[in-house]
Amino acid sequence: MQVASIHFKRNATAKLNDENLQQALARLQTRFVGGRAAVIGEIAELEETRTAAAAIRDRVLQNLDQWLSHFEQQATARGATVHWAESGADVNRIVAEIAVRHDVRKAAKSKSMVSEECGLNEALEAQGIEVIETDLGEYILQLAHEAPSHIVAPVVHKNREEISDLFAEKHRLPRKTGISELCREAREILRPQFLAADMGISGANFLIAETGSALIVTNEGNGRLVTTLPRVHVAITGIEKVVPTLEDVSTLLRLLPRSATGQSITNYVSILTGNKGAADHDGPEHFHIILVDNGRSSLLGGEMQPMLRCIRCGACMNHCPVYQNIGGHAYGWVYPGPMGSILTPTFVGLENAPDLPNASTLCGACAAVCPVKIPLPDLLRQLREKQMALGMKPWPERAALKLWSWLALHPAAYALTTKIAVRALFLAGGTEGLLHRLPGASGWTDGRDFPAPQGKTFRERYNRAFRENRHGEKRA
Amino acid sequence: MSARDRILGRISRALQHSQPAAIEAHLAAHPRGPLPPRPHDLIARFKERALLLSSDILHADSLAQVPAVLAAYLRERGLPAQGVCWPAFARLEWSSAGLQIQARPAHGQDLVGITGAFCAIAETGTLMTLSGAETQASASLLPETHFAIVQTARIVATMEDSWDLLRKEQQRLPRAINFISGPSRTADIEQTVTLGAHGPYRVVVVLLSS
Numbered sequence: 209m210q211v212a213s214i215h216f217k218r219n220a221t222a223k224l225n226d227e228n229l230q231q232a233l234a235r236l237q238t239r240f241v242g243g244r245a246a247v248i249g250e251i252a253e254l255e256e257t258r259t260a261a262a263a264i265r266d267r268v269l270q271n272l273d274q275w276l277s278h279f280e281q282q283a284t285a286r287g288a289t290v291h292w293a294e295s296g297a298d299v300n301r302i303v304a305e306i307a308v309r310h311d312v313r314k315a316a317k318s319k320s321m322v323s324e325e326c327g328l329n330e331a332l333e334a335q336g337i338e339v340i341e342t343d344l345g346e347y348i349l350q351l352a353h354e355a356p357s358h359i360v361a362p363v364v365h366k367n368r369e370e371i372s373d374l375f376a377e378k379h380r381l382p383r384k385t386g387i388s389e390l391c392r393e394a395r396e397i398l399r400p401q402f403l404a405a406d407m408g409i410s411g412a413n414f415l416i417a418e419t420g421s422a423l424i425v426t427n428e429g430n431g432r433l434v435t436t437l438p439r440v441h442v443a444i445t446g447i448e449k450v451v452p453t454l455e456d457v458s459t460l461l462r463l464l465p466r467s468a469t470g471q472s473i474t475n476y477v478s479i480l481t482g483n484k485g486a487a488d489h490d491g492p493e494h495f496h497i498i499l500v501d502n503g504r505s506s507l508l509g510g511e512m513q514p515m516l517r518c519i520r521c522g523a524c525m526n527h528c529p530v531y532q533n534i535g536g537h538a539y540g541w542v543y544p545g546p547m548g549s550i551l552t553p554t555f556v557g558l559e560n561a562p563d564l565p566n567a568s569t570l571c572g573a574c575a576a577v578c579p580v581k582i583p584l585p586d587l588l589r590q591l592r593e594k595q596m597a598l599g600m601k602p603w604p605e606r607a608a609l610k611l612w613s614w615l616a617l618h619p620a621a622y623a624l625t626t627k628i629a630v631r632a633l634f635l636a637g638g639t640e641g642l643l644h645r646l647p648g649a650s651g652w653t654d655g656r657d658f659p660a661p662q663g664k665t666f667r668e669r670y671n672r673a674f675r676e677n678r679h680g681e682k683r684a
Numbered sequence: 685m686s687a688r689d690r691i692l693g694r695i696s697r698a699l700q701h702s703q704p705a706a707i708e709a710h711l712a713a714h715p716r717g718p719l720p721p722r723p724h725d726l727i728a729r730f731k732e733r734a735l736l737l738s739s740d741i742l743h744a745d746s747l748a749q750v751p752a753v754l755a756a757y758l759r760e761r762g763l764p765a766q767g768v769c770w771p772a773f774a775r776l777e778w779s780s781a782g783l784q785i786q787a788r789p790a791h792g793q794d795l796v797g798i799t800g801a802f803c804a805i806a807e808t809g810t811l812m813t814l815s816g817a818e819t820q821a822s823a824s825l826l827p828e829t830h831f832a833i834v835q836t837a838r839i840v841a842t843m844e845d846s847w848d849l850l851r852k853e854q855q856r857l858p859r860a861i862n863f864i865s866g867p868s869r870t871a872d873i874e875q876t877v878t879l880g881a882h883g884p885y886r887v888v889v890v891l892l893s894s
Contacts, residue, residue: 345872429883459717487817509698
């Protein structure tokens with residue numbers, strides 16, 4: 209996928225003025241934020257479980273090479289073929305080679321964000337292989353030639369009317385408007401595609417080192433279909449997705465669906481190990497697993513390593529006041545929201561996504577809900593520090609911060625400056641007590657008034673209260 | 685040098701250590717994480733959670749009763765009386781209950797699928813099925829109505845308990861383990877939950893108390 213994060217500010221402004229999108233985002237907030245809140249308390253030992261989940265992910269990262277080797281050994285022993293891809297281009301080449309080897313004409317695909325990193329569909333189509341997305345959201349996006357705007361609910365930005373129009377146009381059937389009718393229509397169009405596909409392509413939510421298995425969570429059942437019916441199954445996932453044991457994955461599964469969609473468990477959890485046996489009626493004859501680096505190993509051993517704990521639930525974006533207002537497309541790449549604001553600059557270069565680490569209020573909601581306790585605001589701040597150190601910030605911002613740091617180190621000058629500023633702003637606020645314009649802060653005042661200070665500085669008031677209090681104590 | 689060697693090389697350089705012993709010890713111990721409190725009544729808990737997932741629950745005292753119980757469910761809802769089942773249920777008296785059930789893997793057009801389950805999990809109201817020559821995955825996936833016959837003695841508390849059972853009873857993992865928690869669903873359009881996406885519209889758990 210092309211990286212368009214450089215245009216973040218322009219795109220975010222456009223999204224703020226998109227009425228349909230704003231309604232869709234309000235709905236997302238109700239369903240996903242409300243949904244999580246309703247079920248997360250079902251976990252009796254929530255904090256203990258989150259801590260255990262973070263520890264499971266850290267255990268893997270601390271010895272990632274060992275766990276990957278063990279996974280590969282177990283998967284191979286069961287007849288799967290394990291491939292290693294350094295880049296998105298590698299993934300596309302490997303999948304195309306598998307397709308040629310097994311004479312594949314048609315591939316049915318369940319949702320995979322890693323394949324979005326690679327632009328896999330376009331690459332396969334260029335080789336003459338037909339690719340059909342089967343997750344309802346991804347299928348709608350494929351028809352509309354659009355990119356996902358959320359990692360769990362990819363088509364959150366589109367409303368029912370738009371989907372009705374799209375189906376009527378592309379399916380050439382009478383226009384339907386009911387959601388269940390639309391779902392039925394997609395089911396009936398896609399069922400023959402599953403049955404005819406030569407190859408199924410999926411992601412993997414986890415790889416289990418103990419058993420050499422790929423685990424997929426889905427609700428629609430398309431993940432089961434693409435891994436059961438076609439002759440060939442290719443699972444594509446990041447190298448960081450390894451989990452040691454079946455018990456470890458059970459702990460993570462208590463958190464993943466609850467954090468993602470507010471479900472206690474997804475409809476299907478499928479654990480896939482090896483090829484179909486000689487007597488089996490279903491299952492693929494060939495099972496390929498592609499382990500993708502594409503920038504991930506560069507996070508190991510550094511301050512960004514905790515980001516590799518991520519299990520892609522989307523809770524951070526659902527709860528982010530910035531995502532809630534602009535949606536996923538403005539972020540300009542595969543991963544939006546707080547996790548995307550860290551992954552995008554680290555995967556594609558800080559210079560290609562300079563606004564993303566700053567697209568956060570650092571309110572901390574993301575870290576509070578993260579099931580694996582990734583310190584997202586800390587990581588965002590570290591990226592900002594890196595930008596400052598590399599001189600990537602515009603000079604007025606650098607100068608302002610320099611001035612502020614000098615003042616902060618000189619308390620008397622700080623007291624005097626704030627005293628003058630507070631009084632000047634009070635006067636400028638007039639009888640309304642509001643500032644319509646503030647030099648250097650048009651980003652704030654263009655959209656709303658700035659309330660003018662209504663008294664003395666905090667330090668003046670604190671000192672006075674402190675003196676009066678001490679006076680009172682003495683008298684008593 | 686292969687991509688594999690380059691990736692593993694980058695990882696081991698970044699981590700600057702290597703502890704195969706720690707891995708082996710963790711795999712051997714496979715410790716459990718924090719668990720929910722064990723319910724007093726596993727069956728009641730399973731039923732409560734399964735209903736929350738929009739599954740239906742039926743009861744039968746014996747396997748022999750199952751055809752009549754299923755036939756009544758299908759008739760009440762005006763659903764078709766033809767379908768497929770796992771070979772284990774081939775000998776049940778389907779036709780005398782008015783059903784035409786064939787013991788074969790499901791095709792895309794089959795509307796009713798009848799399966800067993802390896803076990804069921806009370807914590808979430810989930811069925812656990814293992815794929816195999818006699819336990820085809822397609823029967824629980826392609827039809828619009830899925831019946832799963834589960835002995836109440838096979839209801840365990842948690843997914844962790846199901847692993848213990850699996851390790852005790854099976855030499856190795858089957859090709860596919862499917863945990864099934866209610867009818868397939870999607871909320872992709874306007875985040876509105878709609879039952880029956882690509883899999884079954886109905887999941888009916890038949891609890892066998894014998």
